[in-house]
Amino acid sequence: xxxxKLGFIGAGFIAHFQAxxxxxxxxxxxxGVYALNGQEDLAMFSRQHGxxxxxxxxxxxxxxxxxxxxxxxxPNFVRVELMEEIAAAAKEGAELKGIICExxxxxxxxxxxxxxxxxxxxxxxxxxxxxxxxxxxxxxQRAQLGPLSETMGPLTLARCAEEHCxxxxxxxxxxxxxxxxxxxxxxxxxxxxxxxxxxPMNEPVDFLKPVSMNATTALLKWGQPQYRKQLLEERGIDYxxxxxxDFTTGTVTFENPKTGQRSLGxxxxxxxxxxxxxxxxxxxxGPGYAFEMNTLRSPLEVFIGDQAAxxxxxxxTALEKATSTRxxxxxxxxxxxxxxxxxxxxxxxxxxxxxxxxxLNFEYGLEITKLVQAGYMSAEKGVTLDLADPxxxxxxxxxxxxxxxxxxxxxxxxx
Ligand SMILES: NC(=O)c1ccc[n+]([C@@H]2O[C@H](COP(=O)([O-])OP(=O)(O)OC[C@H]3O[C@@H](n4cnc5c(N)ncnc54)[C@H](O)[C@@H]3O)[C@@H](O)[C@H]2O)c1
Numbered sequence: 001x002x003x004x005k006l007g008f009i010g011a012g013f014i015a016h017f018q019a020x021x022x023x024x025x026x027x028x029x030x031x032g033v034y035a036l037n038g039q040e041d042l043a044m045f046s047r048q049h050g051x052x053x054x055x056x057x058x059x060x061x062x063x064x065x066x067x068x069x070x071x072x073x074x075p076n077f078v079r080v081e082l083m084e085e086i087a088a089a090a091k092e093g094a095e096l097k098g099i100i101c102e103x104x105x106x107x108x109x110x111x112x113x114x115x116x117x118x119x120x121x122x123x124x125x126x127x128x129x130x131x132x133x134x135x136x137x138x139x140x141q142r143a144q145l146g147p148l149s150e151t152m153g154p155l156t157l158a159r160c161a162e163e164h165c166x167x168x169x170x171x172x173x174x175x176x177x178x179x180x181x182x183x184x185x186x187x188x189x190x191x192x193x194x195x196x197x198x199x200p201m202n203e204p205v206d207f208l209k210p211v212s213m214n215a216t217t218a219l220l221k222w223g224q225p226q227y228r229k230q231l232l233e234e235r236g237i238d239y240x241x242x243x244x245x246d247f248t249t250g251t252v253t254f255e256n257p258k259t260g261q262r263s264l265g266x267x268x269x270x271x272x273x274x275x276x277x278x279x280x281x282x283x284x285x286g287p288g289y290a291f292e293m294n295t296l297r298s299p300l301e302v303f304i305g306d307q308a309a310x311x312x313x314x315x316x317t318a319l320e321k322a323t324s325t326r327x328x329x330x331x332x333x334x335x336x337x338x339x340x341x342x343x344x345x346x347x348x349x350x351x352x353x354x355x356x357x358x359x360l361n362f363e364y365g366l367e368i369t370k371l372v373q374a375g376y377m378s379a380e381k382g383v384t385l386d387l388a389d390p391x392x393x394x395x396x397x398x399x400x401x402x403x404x405x406x407x408x409x410x411x412x413x414x415x
Contacts, residue, residue: 001027003027003028003029003052004027004028004029004068004069004097004349004352004353005029005031005032005052005066005067005068005069006022006028006029006030006031006052006067006068006069006070006071006345006349007031007032007033007034007057007063007064007066007067007069007070007071008030008032008033008034008035008042008070008071008073009033009034009035009060009063009070009071009072009073009074009082009086010035010038010071010072010073010074010075011033011035011037011038011039011041011042011073012035012037012038012073012074012169013168013169014073014102015033015035015038015042015071015073016038016041016042016045017335017336017339017341018071018073018336018341018345019042019045019046019049019051020335020336020341021336021337021341021342021345022046022049022051022052022345023049023050023051023336024334024336024337024342025342025345025346025349027349028051028345028346028349029051029052029053030042030046030051030052030054031052031053031054031055031066031067031068032053032054032055032056032057032063032066032067033054033055033056033057033063034056034057034058034059034060034062034063035074039056040056042054043055043056059085060082060085060086060089061085061088061089061092061094063089064086064089064090064094064096065089065093065094067096068096068097068098068352069096069097069098069099069100069348069349069352070086070096070099070100071100071101071102071129072086072099072100072101072102073102075169075171075177075178076104076106076107076177076178076179076184077107077171077177077178077179079101079105079106079107079111079115080106080111080114080115080118083099083101083115083118083119084118086099086118086122087118087119087121087122090122090124091122096122096124097124097125097352097353097355098124098125098126098127098348098351098352098358099119099122099124099125099126099127100126100127100128100129100348100358101115101119101126101127101128101129101362101365102129103128103129103130103131103188103189103192103365103368104179104184104185104188104365104368104369104372105128105362105365105366105368105369106179106365106366106369107178107179107180107184107404108179108369108373108399108400108404109366109369109370109373109396109397109399110397110398111369112362112365112366112369112370113366113397115362115365115366116362116363116365116366119362120362125351125352125355125356125357125358126357126358126361126362127344127347127348127351127352127357127358127359127360127361128358128360128361128362128364128365128368129344129348129360130188130189130192130193130344130360130364130365130368131189131339131340131341131344132160132162132189132190132192132193132196132280132339132340133192133193133196133205133340133344133359133360134340134341134343134344134347134359135193135280135338135339135340135343136337136338136340136343137293137338138193138196138197138282138293138340139343141197141284141291141293142197142201144291145284145286145289145291146200146201147201148286148288148289149200149201149286149289150200150201152286152287152288152289153261153286153287154198154200154256154261154263154286155197155198155263155284155285155286156198156261156262156263156264156285156286156287157263157264157266157284157285158193158194158197158198158263158264158265158266158282158283158284159194159266159268159281159282159283159284160189160190160191160193160194160197160265160266160267160268160281160282161190161267161268161269161279161280161281161282162186162189162190162269162278162279162280162281163186163268163269163270163271163273163278163279163281164270164271164273164277164278164279164320164321165271165272165273165274165275165277165321165323166246166271166272166321167185167271168321170235170236170237172185173231173235173237173239173244174237174242174244175242175243175244175403175404175406175408176242176404176405176406178244179404180244180245180372180376180401180403180404181217181219181244181245181246181248181271181403181408182244182245182246182247182248182269182270182271183215183217183245183248183269183372183375183376183379184372184376184404185269185271186269186271187248187250187267187269187372187375188368188369188372189269190267190268190269191252191265191267191368191371191372191375192368193282194252194265194266194267194282195208195210195252195254195265195371197282197284197291198254198263198265198284200256205359205360205364206364206367207256207257208254208255208256208257208263209254209255209257209388210252210253210254210371210374210387211253211254211255211262211386211387211388212252212253212384212385212386212387212388213250213251213252213253213371213374213375213377213378213384213385213387214250214251214378214383214384214385215248215249215250215251215374215375215376215378215379216248216249216250216379217245217247217248217375217376217379217403217411217412218245218246218247218248218412218413218415219239219243219244219245219246219247219408219412219413219414219415220246220247220270220272220415221246221271221272221415222239222240222243222246222414222415223414223415239408239414242406242408242409243403243408243409243412243414244403244408244412245379245403245408245412246270246271246272247269247270247271247272248267248268248269248270248375248379249266249267249268249269250266250267250375250378250379251264251265251266251267252264252265252267252371274323275296275323276296276319276322276323276324276329276330277296277316277318277319277320277321277322277323277330278295278319278320278321279294279295279296280293280294280295280339281293281294281295295332295338295339296330297330298330298331298332298333300330300331300332300333301328301329301330301331302318302328302329302331303327303328303329304325304326304327304329305326306326308326309325309326312325312326318330318331318332319331319332319335320332320335344358344359347359370393370396373396373399373401374387374392374396376399376401376403376404377392377395377396377399377401379411380401380402380411
């Protein structure tokens with residue numbers, strides 16, 4: 001079997017993480033990249049780690065002509081134009097076997113819908129990359145507890161959180177470019193994985209019907225002078241002008257269409273988690289059984305004293321979004337695998353080779369976008385949204401949150 005050739009659009013944070021995942025995957029090459037910056041570093045990494053020649057291309061079209069599948073790993077605000085270029089390349093004869101898009105599929109429901117239409121217009125299989133559904137720990141607990149849910153009854157509560165101290169690039173903090181704050185950026189993960197862990201085994205990922213959404217968005221850290229100074233001076237971010245939420249929490253109520261039983265998926269996301277670094281915390285509670293996962297509980301800890309800390313080159317080699325270089329520190333030695341990146345690439349390639357969509361497709365990405373936008377609408381209006389109401393769904397189709405419009409000051413209370 002010939003190696004499957006992946007091409008990356010974008011060579012930033014996620015592209016590098018996915019390249020690290022590729023070092024653990026057989027028969028898949030990083031064959032090429034197109035990006036505005038970072039492409040030389042990515043190509044060097046690829047060659048040094050033996051995961052592919054990673055040729056640097058000057059256009060989406062050239063990249064598409066030289067790979068089997070293309071991965072959209074560029075920022076949210078260039079999704080539609082890049083997807084149009086992929087579709088044009090396919091029309092011009094690029095022999096692609098699939099298209100991959102990172103989360104979130106769109107910044108609004110209309111944008112996500114457009115992505116679905118463009119991708120389907122190509123006739124090619126697609127995969128929406130939501131890594132948390134591919135986490136080995138998430139799927140291991142499903143395998144362990146799935147049989148119990150059949151005899152005892154299903155999980156009725158899932159609580160899923162992803163938190164860290166804030167994103168690395170300024171565009172994430174600009175709600176007009178990113179599509180919002182932490183709810184748009186990380187709420188999509190926690191809403192999706194909550195839905196998934198509540199879903200009975202052997203049922204499709206959209207089996208449970210979301211019936212209501214209640215969410216809160218808040219800007220918690222901006223009120224602190226030190227933090228405000230740091231954001232302004234180091235990152236050029238001015239939330240006095242266009243604020244976005246750095247904290248969100250909410251619940252989605254789901255209904256089992258066969259039994260009528262309801263369950264709750266609670267999500268919590270923040271960019272103000274000033275602890276060791278990225279934490280994914282999930283638990284699920286059923287009748288007489290439960291699971292809990294915390295990615296900061298690693299079997300490996302290291303201790304680094306003050307004197308030795310001066311020698312640290314890069315604290316993030318220990319943990320994504322690491323905030324400190326000394327003391328007793330958590331190390332996650334294989335984050336690319338832990339967070340599900342290895343499994344999501346393997347899944348997409350396997351399915352594309354068979355001419356099929358990945359486990360999660362763009363239509364699923366659209367459903368997640370709808371739930372995220374429903375979260376903004378619920379927080380804005382201060383109500384629980386009835387997602388089964390056709391009028392609410394119609395309103396969501398044309399909705400852009402006030403925060404994403406740059407009008408966050410009208411809805412966000414600064415603490
Ligand atoms: N699954 C996850 O956990 C996860 C983590 C981080 C980011 N992401 C997603 O991945 C995407 C990229 O995020 P990132 O953190 O890598 O961003 P980044 O800013 O670190 O990197 C973006 C890359 O895209 C390139 N780029 C920008 N505009 C471009 C254009 N018009 N054409 C071609 N290349 C362009 C940049 O040059 C850069 O190489 C985002 O949608 C983000 O939400 C997902």
